[in-house]
Amino acid sequence: MEPVQPPQDSPPPQQGWPAPGPVPGPYNPGPYTPYGPGTALGHGPALGPYGAPPKTTNGLAIASLVSGIVCCLPPLGLVFGLIALPQIRKKNQTGKGLAIAGIVLSSICCLLMVLGLVSGAFGKAWKGFEKGLDEESRSQSAFALRTGQCYNVDGKLEAVTSDVEVVDCAVAHEGEVTGSFLLTGFTKWPGEKAIDRIAVDRCERIGDAYALDTWAIPDDVWTYYYMPSSRSWRAGDRTVTCSYVVDGGEPVKGSLRSDGSTLDAGQLAFLRGVNPIDTALGQEPDADADADLAANTAWARTVHTALTGASTALKSRQWPAKASAPVAAMAMEIEAAAKEWDKLAKSGDADAFWEHYDTAYDMTTWKSEPAARGSLGLTAESGPGTTV
Structure with a gap:
């Protein structure tokens, strides 16, 4: 089959570039040069050899460097850098130096973080930061106070949240926070009386656990609490803050705290053994034996x-040598008192109850207790104690 010839009136296809020649018209800048490969167009960047785009910087390499500089993200910077290096080689990108710098900085930061965790430096730094915040903000609302903080009351004591001034417990102060708890089970403001019924018992138990060495509590220090007002309740306040507060006496100097954070094992064992006696004595019924014998014998x-x-x-523990004798003597006195209280509990009528009542109560004061306490490093005398 013969090839088909194009029509004679159609011009032959143009081959190659036209020959250079003068540009028609009065303005003739010179020979005409067509736009070809590698020729700058006058706008924007020139193309690379054979029309290839210029090299770009790897984004992960940049991210690695930034993460390495920002010390809180060193593991992330290390990962970014390790991923960036093979990408740079594969895609013929720039940024190798950035990735390497990011890897080095991130590695150093990771090492410092491990050393900080092992040595506890971060914990110390954070505690210092918290202390700085506490010192900077001296005035707080009562329900924002933390256990162990000491404060002075701004104005008259009230049974609602109020502004207080936080101070160092080493200086004279009027109040010390023993703990707090959240009010639960209420869908609306329960009223002050309902909160009072809960707070009296809860704050007393919180105070007993906070200050086990009850002999160190001054006579004019009482359990107190701050409760939400109806207004603060609407704002979300559900916290009751329990405190020891000086009522009518001189401000206290020094913390009253005596619990597991301040006492040794022997002191804790002694106080946890004997303190339930005072708690039980405080549960005496309001009605006497003549009106309610059953309640009094149960008490x-x-x-x-x-x-x-x-x-x-007291008898089951091995005490230090200097405390052994006085603690043993106190245990014997307590045993003798227990026999008298057993008679009181077995009283068949009110007359029998009153026959043993005074004797039993008198036997709850033990002559050997000051020596036992002193030998263990506890407060050896009950009374005003640590007032200024």
Whole structure:
């Protein structure tokens, strides 16, 4: 088959570039040069050889360097850098130096973080930061106070949240926070009386756990609490803050705290053994034996149980040499008191109850207790104690 010839009136296809020649018209800048490969167009960047785009900087390399500089993200910078290096080689990109710098900085930061965690330096730094914030903000609302903080009251004491001035416990102060708890189970503002019924018992128990060495509490220091007002309740306040507060006496100097954070094992064992006795004694019924014998004999049994528990706790522990004798003497006194309270609990009528009542109460004061306390490094005398 013969090839088909194009029509004679159609011009032959143009081959190659036209020959250079003068540009028609009065303005003739010179020979005409067509736009070809590698020729700058006058606008924007010139193309590379054979029309290839210029090299770009790898984004992960930049991210690695930034993450390495920002010390809180060193592991991320290390990962970015390790991923960036093979990408740079594969895609013929720039940024190798950035990736290497990011890897080095991130590695150093990671090492410093490990050393900080092992040595506890971060914890110390954070505690210092918190202390700085506390010192900077001296005035707080009562429900924002933390356990162990000491403060002075701004104005008259009230049973609602109010502004207080936080101070160092080493200086004279009027109040010390023993703890706090959240009010639960209420869908609306319960009223002050309802909160009072809860707070009295809860704050007393919180205070007992905060200051186990009750002999160190001055006579004019009382359990107190700050509760939400109806207004703060609407704002989301549900916190009752319990405190020891000086009422009518001189400000206290020094912390009243005596718990596991301040006492040694021997002191804790002694106080946890004998303190339930005072708790039991404080549960005496309002009605006397003539009006409610059953309630009073039940109370006497509660005291007897606390006494026998204390005696067992004191006798079952190995005490330091200097404390051994006075603690043993106190245990014997407690045993003798327990026998009298057992008689009180077994009283068949009011007359029998009153026959043993005074004797039993008198036997809850032990002559050997100051020596036992002193030998363990506890407060050896009850009374005003640490007032300024």
